[in-house]
Amino acid sequence: MKKPVLFIWILTVSALLSVGKVYANAPSLEVEGYARETPPGAPMSAVYLSLHNLGEQKRLLAAVELPGNQEAEADLHTTEYREGISRMRPLKQVAIAAGERLQMAPGGVHLMIRGLRLRAGDSLPLRLVFTDGFSLEIQVPVVGRDKTGKDHHHHHG
Template sequence: MRKWLAGFAMLALVACTQSPQSGIEVKDAWSPAAPPGAAAIAVYAKIVVHKDDTLLKVSSSRAAVAEVHNTFEEGGMMRMRPVGQLDLKRGEAISLQPGGMHLMLMGVSEPLAPGAALDVTFHFANAGDVTATAEVTAPGEPAH
């Protein structure tokens, strides 16, 4: 009985310390609903890095172009600029959030109403493709 309990305790400990096989988790993805006629929407998420990697690009079947952007202030105005590749280090948790780094989907094929789902694929050098489903929220409504 003791051997069984010791084995079970060891298994439980290993299960708690293992990271996902791909080395990357993309979680809590969401997007605020854009006003009618908008051709661009923002997507936010959290990237948890378990192994060093590089985010090469992002894509979505709902948009002609998808890019990681960073928001910054210049001359008293808030501006956005594409980031390009993003080096990720083990142990980091990158927050893609309003007012900071985020995804921009441009040339959106159709408007997305609150409650809709939006798939975004993150293309990593080592982990490969990781697809996240973003929930579209009503304007001013926080992500669930």
């Protein structure tokens, strides 16, 4: 079974600002990602995205929203290791350099989802909000965990 993959291409003509105007200079983005199933008894889960900035300008991801869900929260975080202890630290924004890829991963930059039960096989709608006012709505698949608690997904070349 192949890992569910989501590719979204945003063409400069079709990118819309949250105010509804066409944003003619919006750089293209390629987005791939998945959400982890919420572990039993846990109040939160994580989402990992790969954001490839195909444009010529740096992009700053400032927020992630959960459209249509007033109870849950999504926050940007990173994991820091100090004195042998890992701690999550919230981030105000994440930069994606022109032509570069931001790879969110366990132990690094990721999205924390609180207040929402994610089940394997579901799809999670997200709105990515950038500092320039550009926003992008995507859906990522929710993947399960095996009995060891590790992510249960596969990478195929």
